[in-house]
Amino acid sequence: MGNRDIVPTYQEVQPRAARYVTGRHNSTVKAVRLQLDNLTHAGVIWNPYEAHRITRPFESITLFSGFIRLGASMHRHMPERVLRQYGYEQTVPRSPTTIDSADMSVIDERWLHFAEHLVTGMVAATSASACVGDYMVWYRSVSHPYILPSGEEGRPSVLPHQHCHNLDEGGRPTPSQQEHACSVSHLVHIYPLFIYHDVFNVIV
Numbered sequence: 001m002g003n004r005d006i007v008p009t010y011q012e013v014q015p016r017a018a019r020y021v022t023g024r025h026n027s028t029v030k031a032v033r034l035q036l037d038n039l040t041h042a043g044v045i046w047n048p049y050e051a052h053r054i055t056r057p058f059e060s061i062t063l064f065s066g067f068i069r070l071g072a073s074m075h076r077h078m079p080e081r082v083l084r085q086y087g088y089e090q091t092v093p094r095s096p097t098t099i100d101s102a103d104m105s106v107i108d109e110r111w112l113h114f115a116e117h118l119v120t121g122m123v124a125a126t127s128a129s130a131c132v133g134d135y136m137v138w139y140r141s142v143s144h145p146y147i148l149p150s151g152e153e154g155r156p157s158v159l160p161h162q163h164c165h166n167l168d169e170g171g172r173p174t175p176s177q178q179e180h181a182c183s184v185s186h187l188v189h190i191y192p193l194f195i196y197h198d199v200f201n202v203i204v
Contacts, residue, residue, distance in 0.1 A: 088122035090131035
């Protein structure tokens with residue numbers, strides 16, 4: 001990542017997404033789609049908030065799963081769909097339709113008792129892109145990994161090796177795991193909240 005990707009006036013007290021130059025003003029839709037099609041798991045910053053926790057400590061209410069609202073605007077908030085953003089192993093998430101629509105009074109009541117509606121049972125990730133063994137099978141069945149119509153030849157694979165947790169005797173990821181976990185894509189810095197919205201369906 002070069003310095004040109006970082007907003008020079010960014011301060012740690014600001015939201016993390018404000019750190020990066022968007023660059024949207026000089027990118028065409030086709031160019032962005034091509035960049036997304038060329039993105040692999042090794043180029044994603046899976047936990048963009050990890051280094052920001054000193055400034056903005058993690059609060060359990062972030063793991064609230066259900067409808068949240070601002071005024072009359074209501075949206076599903078499902079952190080279980082992006083567990084890797086929190087440093088946890090990604091599991092196959094429930095469908096958004098399992099969260100029943102409710103009136104504002106019910107939504108407010110659930111929010112006031114948020115501790116009863118938190119995602120639980122997570123497993124700490126052993127690598128940045130860790131997921132359960134059947135996650136990628138589910139992902140390929142519900143998602144469209146590539147945007148531009150083209151043949152499979154020459155495309156980067158969206159099937160990572162992150163579900164194979166190979167650790168050395170000290171409990172550290174093996175070099176192959178570290179390679180997948182530490183690579184950084186320029187695209188993710190440009191579009192940190194725009195990657196495969198069908199999977200990253202969460203308000204953060």
